Amino acid sequence: MSDLGPPAPELPLAEFLAAYPVVPEHRPWARHLLDRAGWEALARWLASGTVELFALWGEPTAVHAALFEPATEVLAVASLPCPEGRFPALGRLHPPAIRLERTIRDLFGLEPEGLEDRRGWLDHGRWLVRRPLAADPVPHDGTPDPYPFLPVEGEGIHEIPVGPIHAGIIEPGHFRFNAQGETVVRLEARLGWVHKGIEKRLEGSHWREAARVLGRVSGDATVAYQWAFARAVEAVSEVEPPERAVWLRALLSELERIAMHLHDIGFVCNDAAFALIHAHTGILREQLLQLCGELFGHRLMMDTILPGGIAVDLDQRGAGRLRDLTRSLASRFERLVRIYEDTPSLQDRTVTTGILAPALARRFAAGGYVGRASGRDFDCRRDLAYPPYDQLRPTIPVRREGDVNARVWIRIEEIRTSLALIARILDALPRGPLTVPVPERAGEGVGMAESFRGEVFVWLRLDGEGRILRCHPRDPSWFQWPLLEAAIENNIVADFPLCNKSFDCSYSGVDL
Amino acid sequence: MRLLLDLLAQGLQMTLVLAAAPLLVGWTRKLRARLLRRRGPDLVQPYRDLVRLLRKEPVIAHSASPYFRVAPYLVFASTWIAAALVPTYATGLMFHWATDLIAIVAFLGFARFALGLAGMDVGTAFGGIGSSREVMIASLAEPAMLLVVFTLALLAGSTQLSAIAEFLVREPVGLRVSLGLALVALLMVAIAENARIPVDNPTTHLELTMVHEAMVLEYSGRHLALIEAASALKLTAYFSLVACLFFPFGMVTSTSSPLLYPLGILAWMAKIAVLGAVLAVFETAVAKLRVFRVPEFLGGAFVLGFLGTLLLFVSRAL
Numbered sequence: 001m002s003d004l005g006p007p008a009p010e011l012p013l014a015e016f017l018a019a020y021p022v023v024p025e026h027r028p029w030a031r032h033l034l035d036r037a038g039w040e041a042l043a044r045w046l047a048s049g050t051v052e053l054f055a056l057w058g059e060p061t062a063v064h065a066a067l068f069e070p071a072t073e074v075l076a077v078a079s080l081p082c083p084e085g086r087f088p089a090l091g092r093l094h095p096p097a098i099r100l101e102r103t104i105r106d107l108f109g110l111e112p113e114g115l116e117d118r119r120g121w122l123d124h125g126r127w128l129v130r131r132p133l134a135a136d137p138v139p140h141d142g143t144p145d146p147y148p149f150l151p152v153e154g155e156g157i158h159e160i161p162v163g164p165i166h167a168g169i170i171e172p173g174h175f176r177f178n179a180q181g182e183t184v185v186r187l188e189a190r191l192g193w194v195h196k197g198i199e200k201r202l203e204g205s206h207w208r209e210a211a212r213v214l215g216r217v218s219g220d221a222t223v224a225y226q227w228a229f230a231r232a233v234e235a236v237s238e239v240e241p242p243e244r245a246v247w248l249r250a251l252l253s254e255l256e257r258i259a260m261h262l263h264d265i266g267f268v269c270n271d272a273a274f275a276l277i278h279a280h281t282g283i284l285r286e287q288l289l290q291l292c293g294e295l296f297g298h299r300l301m302m303d304t305i306l307p308g309g310i311a312v313d314l315d316q317r318g319a320g321r322l323r324d325l326t327r328s329l330a331s332r333f334e335r336l337v338r339i340y341e342d343t344p345s346l347q348d349r350t351v352t353t354g355i356l357a358p359a360l361a362r363r364f365a366a367g368g369y370v371g372r373a374s375g376r377d378f379d380c381r382r383d384l385a386y387p388p389y390d391q392l393r394p395t396i397p398v399r400r401e402g403d404v405n406a407r408v409w410i411r412i413e414e415i416r417t418s419l420a421l422i423a424r425i426l427d428a429l430p431r432g433p434l435t436v437p438v439p440e441r442a443g444e445g446v447g448m449a450e451s452f453r454g455e456v457f458v459w460l461r462l463d464g465e466g467r468i469l470r471c472h473p474r475d476p477s478w479f480q481w482p483l484l485e486a487a488i489e490n491n492i493v494a495d496f497p498l499c500n501k502s503f504d505c506s507y508s509g510v511d512l
Numbered sequence: 513m514r515l516l517l518d519l520l521a522q523g524l525q526m527t528l529v530l531a532a533a534p535l536l537v538g539w540t541r542k543l544r545a546r547l548l549r550r551r552g553p554d555l556v557q558p559y560r561d562l563v564r565l566l567r568k569e570p571v572i573a574h575s576a577s578p579y580f581r582v583a584p585y586l587v588f589a590s591t592w593i594a595a596a597l598v599p600t601y602a603t604g605l606m607f608h609w610a611t612d613l614i615a616i617v618a619f620l621g622f623a624r625f626a627l628g629l630a631g632m633d634v635g636t637a638f639g640g641i642g643s644s645r646e647v648m649i650a651s652l653a654e655p656a657m658l659l660v661v662f663t664l665a666l667l668a669g670s671t672q673l674s675a676i677a678e679f680l681v682r683e684p685v686g687l688r689v690s691l692g693l694a695l696v697a698l699l700m701v702a703i704a705e706n707a708r709i710p711v712d713n714p715t716t717h718l719e720l721t722m723v724h725e726a727m728v729l730e731y732s733g734r735h736l737a738l739i740e741a742a743s744a745l746k747l748t749a750y751f752s753l754v755a756c757l758f759f760p761f762g763m764v765t766s767t768s769s770p771l772l773y774p775l776g777i778l779a780w781m782a783k784i785a786v787l788g789a790v791l792a793v794f795e796t797a798v799a800k801l802r803v804f805r806v807p808e809f810l811g812g813a814f815v816l817g818f819l820g821t822l823l824l825f826v827s828r829a830l
Contacts, residue, residue, distance in 0.1 A: 269799070
């Protein structure tokens with residue numbers, strides 16, 4: 001292990017970073033400017049597992065990493081200026097960084113030194129430009145690059161290519177299976193098929209316009225994206241949204257969580273050909289979405305949260321209807337849970353299928369049900385509590401089995417928690433204004449919000465007139481997709497849809 | 513005159529199974545949808561689908577061999593023969609001498625072989641997966657099926673369906689353990705052979721979990737229509753088989769008057785409708801098995817069939 005260099009520093013993250021200068025106007029946490037040696041030490045530190053990588057993104061001449069130290073609950077951003085267009089790869093020692101670094105190379109042309117994987121990630125060679133976000137993009141003729149999948153050797157191994165177009169109506173992703181008979185030896189996913197150029201689109205747009213775009217990065221988590229973005233803008237401007245607005249935001253967020261978890265539970269069961277639960281969760285979700293559509297003007301609650309407050313309100317009648325619906329939903333949902341528990345043929349499919357080892361979940365800092373079903377006890381709402389969750393203090397379910405069943409159970413528990421939270425929010429909804437003015441200020445801000453899938457992270461830099469200079473939304477799926485590949489190993493090919501649905505990673509949120 | 517009537521009766525049976533097969537599929541789909549609180553497609557939707565497919569131009573992969581075009585006809589023809597041989601409303605029809613149980617199993621086996629080969633013809637990964645899974649299931653289902661045949665043959669002294677059915681109608685066989693075991697075994701085989709839950713899921717869109725659907729993934733147009741019709745015929749054949757062997761009441765025997773035929777047809781339709789309803793309920797109540805559990809399921813069918821045969825050796829009364 002000589003090439004690892006000296007061991008990771010044995011001191012708290014805050015002390016390590018204190019040696020490096022702080023960038024002004026970065027809120028709410030500090031951003032430190034590292035040098036090459038510091039960045040290399042960071043790689044060793046991440047590999048040692050005491051610090052988690054929350055996000056890794058680029059700029060034309062710099063790379064940034066968001067770090068979290070669970071022991072001290074310290075959050076920080078570390079940056080490395082790279083004027084020569086290269087930086088030491090974190091992914092050499094810390095695998096979760098690999099795809100993010102490949103993305104940085106694709107978008108900015110910055111070279112991660114020492115990264116063995118030379119293939120593009122988002123850039124399949126089909127764009128008419130190379131490194132589109134760099135200061136000097138290079139034209140390209142659109143010829144696709146070759147993409148050799150990682151080789152697998154052994155007797156009787158056969159390849160099964162699946163996608164990016166699937167028989168069902170789902171998002172596009174290519175999955176390359178290497179199987180021995182029915183057993184999966186290796187799965188490699190290739191994404192990037194729905195790259196939309198969101199980061200480029202955001203450059204130069206006012207945050208009011210950007211809020212609409214952010215709500216559409218991954219439509220199933222639109223409330224969480226809007227909230228995380230709003231918090232980032234509010235951090236730059238140093239405004240506190242009014243109390244009623246944050247309580248309403250939490251209400252929308254919990255409604256979204258329930259709707260999406262219902263959807264996922266139904267689809268996991270449907271993939272085991274048990275359509276009964278799917279049919280009933282479909283009814284419950286639909287009733288919920290229809291009411292959301294009536295009360296908030298959009299079924300999925302897009303364009304509801306704005307920096308500085310909220311664009312929708314809830315009157316007494318609406319609150320009453322929500323209360324009635326969630327109450328009836330709670331009892332009907334419990335009946336479905338009993339069916340889930342009491343169907344041995346279904347349990348036979350979900351228990352011990354697609355086990356994700358807790359060590360891997362920890363290493364990848366996997367958020368949401370993927371992490372919590374494999375023992376990673378982290379939830380933004382509790383561990384980095386933001387209003388109103390600092391008062392609501394939700395209980396966070398955790399399991400250690402890491403199989404499909406555990407991921408279903410985390411969702412069941414979270415639906416119960418969210419239903420209880422909604423009742424409390426409706427009871428305690430404070431009165432007052434819905435928005436406060438947001439002064440235009442220059443600076444950098446970070447915002448996070450817990451989506452149904454895990455924490456959404458948004459970093460942005462504003463000029464003094466409310467325009468976005470650079471914005472990076474990081475979907476929780478970045479750290480979940482690679483784990484799916486690990487979880488399916490040694491399972492049978494026919495169980496992949498079940499495992500995939502239990503992860504339910506976002507394609508759109510990762511392809512950007 | 514007699515010959516003409518006999519031909520008519522046999523022809524009626526052949527057209528009857530062909531005409532009723534899509535309706536049976538529509539009926540189980542409708543019931544299943546209702547059980548899931550859905551409205552479900554019309555009963556006649558499978559007919560519309562067949563007409564639609566027949567009108568469409570088939571798209572054929574570049575790598576397909578001529579066999580790929582021939583296979584659907586082989587599959588359809590042999591399945592139709594098998595389905596038409598199983599006595600539905602009457603025993604002792606013109607070709608009753610050909611209604612040998614083992615021959616019917618062989619016709620269905622040939623259809624499966626033809627389709628399995630076609631699945632591999634184009635050379636896609638899914639066709640290969642489907643064919644290998646289908647053959648794995650078939651190799652386990654057929655022995656179980658043959659043991660069911662033996663149980664019945666031992667009891668009736670013949671492997672001829674028509675003779676067995678007539679024996680069961682005439683003789684007071686009563687409730688027998690061996691027949692009960694054979695019935696359960698036959699139902700399990702029927703589920704596996706017809707690609708139903710829990711062995712396969714006929715409605716799935718997930719390529720990786722498919723068995724039968726994966727094999728026919730490359731087919732389109734009239735070829736697909738023939739394969740779909742063959743699947744419906746196969747389901748009808750198995751249901752008719754269960755009805756004729758275990759619930760033979762209402763069947764017109766060779767000695768009674770042809771005027772009873774309408775009654776026989778009604779009785780047959782009622783019987784397969786009930787079986788279709790049972791299938792829909794069963795399919796709603798269970799999840800699909802993991803692929804490697806299918807041998808255990810069919811192993812169960814084999815053991816039941818074996819016990820049925822064995823019991824008859826121990827005592828003729830069981």
